[in-house]
Amino acid sequence: MDLLPDLWREDYWLPPGVTWGDMEQLVDTERPQPHDLLMALPLALGFVALRYAFERFLAPPMGRCLGVKNTVHVTAAPSLQLESFYTQRSKQPTQREIIHLMLACGKTQRQIETWFRRRRNQDRPSRTKKFAEAAWRFFFYLAAFMAGLACLVDRPWFWDHRECWRRYPVQPMERAHFWYYMLELGFYGSLLLRISVDIKRKDFKEQVIHHLATIYLLSFSYCANYIRIGTLVMLLHDSSDILLESAKMFNYGTGWRKMCDSLFVVFAVVFLVTRLVIFPSKIIRNTLLLSMEAFEPFPGYYFFNILLMVLQVLHIFWACLILRMVCKFLKGKVRSCHKTRTDCKTVNLALFKQKLIISLCNCLCLQLEKDERSDEESGVEEEEEEKGGEENTDQGGDCYWGKSKDNLNSKISMLTNSCVLNNLNHHRSSVAKRMRKAQ
Numbered sequence: 001m002d003l004l005p006d007l008w009r010e011d012y013w014l015p016p017g018v019t020w021g022d023m024e025q026l027v028d029t030e031r032p033q034p035h036d037l038l039m040a041l042p043l044a045l046g047f048v049a050l051r052y053a054f055e056r057f058l059a060p061p062m063g064r065c066l067g068v069k070n071t072v073h074v075t076a077a078p079s080l081q082l083e084s085f086y087t088q089r090s091k092q093p094t095q096r097e098i099i100h101l102m103l104a105c106g107k108t109q110r111q112i113e114t115w116f117r118r119r120r121n122q123d124r125p126s127r128t129k130k131f132a133e134a135a136w137r138f139f140f141y142l143a144a145f146m147a148g149l150a151c152l153v154d155r156p157w158f159w160d161h162r163e164c165w166r167r168y169p170v171q172p173m174e175r176a177h178f179w180y181y182m183l184e185l186g187f188y189g190s191l192l193l194r195i196s197v198d199i200k201r202k203d204f205k206e207q208v209i210h211h212l213a214t215i216y217l218l219s220f221s222y223c224a225n226y227i228r229i230g231t232l233v234m235l236l237h238d239s240s241d242i243l244l245e246s247a248k249m250f251n252y253g254t255g256w257r258k259m260c261d262s263l264f265v266v267f268a269v270v271f272l273v274t275r276l277v278i279f280p281s282k283i284i285r286n287t288l289l290l291s292m293e294a295f296e297p298f299p300g301y302y303f304f305n306i307l308l309m310v311l312q313v314l315h316i317f318w319a320c321l322i323l324r325m326v327c328k329f330l331k332g333k334v335r336s337c338h339k340t341r342t343d344c345k346t347v348n349l350a351l352f353k354q355k356l357i358i359s360l361c362n363c364l365c366l367q368l369e370k371d372e373r374s375d376e377e378s379g380v381e382e383e384e385e386e387k388g389g390e391e392n393t394d395q396g397g398d399c400y401w402g403k404s405k406d407n408l409n410s411k412i413s414m415l416t417n418s419c420v421l422n423n424l425n426h427h428r429s430s431v432a433k434r435m436r437k438a439q
Contacts, residue, residue, distance in 0.1 A: 008034075013224050015295030018169055023225070030172035034223050036182070043186025048193055051136050059132035067254030070126045076118040081105050086119055125199045131252040133199060138245035140187055144180075145238040151176040152235060157228045161286045164228040165294035173227050181227070184234050185218050203318070210314050217307040224300050233283055233308075240274050243267035261329065268322050275315035284308050 010019050023031055076082075081104055085093065093101065093116065101112050151174070157163035188211050191198070195208065221230035247263035250256040287305050295301075 011298060013300045014169060015298050015301075018295070022170060025170055026172055029175070032173050032178075032222050032225050032227065036178070037185070037219055037222065039182050040185035040189055043182055044189030044193055047186055047190035051190065051194070054136050054139075055129075055132040059135050060128065062135055063128055063131045063252070066131075066249065066252070066256060068127050068131045068252050069254060070128055073121040073124075074118050076115050076122060079105065079115065082112070082115055082119075086116065091120055091123075092116065127252045130199060131249060134245045134248035134252070138242060138249060141238045141241040141245060144184065144187070145235065145242060147176075148180055148231065148235040148238065151180060152231055155228075158232070161232075161282065162290055162293070164232075164286060165291050168294050169225045171225060171228065173225070177227050177231055180231060180234065181218060181222055185215065188214050188218075203321070206314055206317060210311070213307050213310045213314075217304070217311070220300070220304060220307070224304070226304065229283070229287060236274055236279060236283065240267060240271040243270055264325075264329070268326055271322060272319060275312075276319055279315065280312060284312065 008020075014020070014022075082101065085097075085101065090097070093112075098109055098112050101107075102109060105112070107115075152158045155163075191211055192208075192215075195211075201207070217233070218230060221227065221233075243263055244267050247260055247267055250260040250263060253260075284305070287301075287308060291301065
């Protein structure tokens with residue numbers, strides 16, 4: 001019973017020399033009160049219901065417009081022993097466990113590995129569910145960012161951060177900022193309420209820590225009337241989250257690869273600038289140093305900055321993941337360009353060989369024409385035979401160009417030998433006729 005009064009001790013929440021009585025100078029509607037935070041709970045439940053309606057009725061047609069399709073997975077065959085092991089022990093058995101399951105089930109190692117792979121695929125969330133979750137967050141972050149920007153852009157502390165602490169804590173709270181706080185608290189509360197049914201990603205634990213730190217940060221800053229600096233923190237975070245969720249939406253669609261890559265690059269730049277540059281240099285510097293121009297340190301000062309430091313550590317963690325993804329993205333682009341250049345070189349080499357063959361054939365044909373014209377006494381039958389030989393040569397050339405480029409070198413040698421043999425045959429026939437006439 002004595003803990004509750006001690007919790008609201010003035011020296012915990014307010015700077016030295018400031019009392020709760022000083023806050024009473026403000027009108028009730030302009031003064032943040034702790035019981036206002038209770039409104040966040042019904043708002044969180046309302047967000048859960050609104051999200052259910054959004055994912056049920058609005059997200060599916062949006063997904064169809066972007067070409068979102070679910071992957072068809074092969075269903076694992078029913079097996080009580082394997083299912084019991086999968087649900088109670090591990091989804092990825094070790095080699096020793098696989099051998100034990102082989103003896104218990106009478107199946108081969110490959111069959112057991114295939115069964116677990118198919119069973120894991122069954123538990124993976126569908127693309128439509130991923131798209132619905134990304135779309136819901138995208139629309140909330142977009143609406144929250146636009147509303148926050150509209151109610152902050154003309155405020156003095158948006159441009160001059162020293163205004164965050166001028167006349168603190170006797171700073172009137174505007175109704176727009178009150179609802180900005182309550183909606184953000186309700187949204188993050190809804191994320192915690194649905195954490196058991198939402199998609200679990202690799203950074204699941206970090207996401208939980210982020211949500212809890214954000215709720216504590218918003219709650220404390222509201223009770224201690226850190227409204228001005230709190231609105232800047234929320235606006236800064238929502239700016240990059242919009243791009244992240246939009247990139248996810250296009251990633252789950254079909255035929256939007258370039259759009260997804262472009263949005264991801266923009267998101268990476270905005271995230272690194274806002275979370276690793278602006279947040280520590282403007283927000284944390286403001287709360288650590290500029291606030292000392294207005295008051296001396298107190299327990300609430302340390303608690304608030306510790307929460308900001310926790311967020312900054314999470315920012316660094318996610319920045320490392322983003323940079324790793326950017327490196328993979330750039331490596332893929334470099335490999336694609338290298339492959340394209342290699343294909344171009346192969347095509348150019350094939351075209352060069354084709355032109356070489358055409359030039360060789362033209363030279364041989366010209367040589368044949370000269371040999372035939374030098375023999376003035378050749379008959380009509382010999383000309384017909386020559387035309388027939390030329391038609392066969394042309395047909396052979398057409399067949400050659402229809403072949404694959406893998407047999408290009410062998411075809412070159414065959415065609416060259418054919419042309420040379422035809423030339424020798426024509427020379428032999430002309431020499432034989434001359435010898436008969438000389439006799």
